[in-house]
Amino acid sequence: TEYRHPYEIAVDTERQLKEEENCHLIICLSHLGYDYAITDKPNDLIVAAKTQYTDLIIGGHTHTFLDKPTIVKNKVERDILVNQVGCFGINLGRIDFYFDAERNASGEGVSIVV
Numbered sequence: 001t002e003y004r005h006p007y008e009i010a011v012d013t014e015r016q017l018k019e020e021e022n023c024h025l026i027i028c029l030s031h032l033g034y035d036y037a038i039t040d041k042p043n044d045l046i047v048a049a050k051t052q053y054t055d056l057i058i059g060g061h062t063h064t065f066l067d068k069p070t071i072v073k074n075k076v077e078r079d080i081l082v083n084q085v086g087c088f089g090i091n092l093g094r095i096d097f098y099f100d101a102e103r104n105a106s107g108e109g110v111s112i113v114v
Helices: 004-021 045-052
Strands: 027-029 056-058 068-072 081-082 091-099 105-113
Touching: 004 045, 045 056, 045 068, 045 081, 068 091, 081 091, 081 105
Parallel strands: 027 056, 056 081
Antiparallel strands: 068 081, 091 105
16 A cells, blocks of 8 residues: 555645646545644645645544634635534535636635534
């Protein structure tokens, strides 16, 4: 078994989706965790900062309750949404994306208490 770092996989995958598959919206489903006190542990916020084409990261593992997505600047200074809505079905999340005439995506989201 070969281990590849999550950041490397994220960058390779988003490049393929954008450049080879011509995707206009890239969503990463992650189970790395939102953030950790241990600074070198892979997490969703760092993935967002290291990517270029990803538009949204929906995360899990740390069960972080966010009222709205966190906005992170990626490596080309574009806003990326990172969201988690907790655990046990207590909240649902809603993310809306809008495209301009040049097919650039922008999004916003909220947490909905069930």
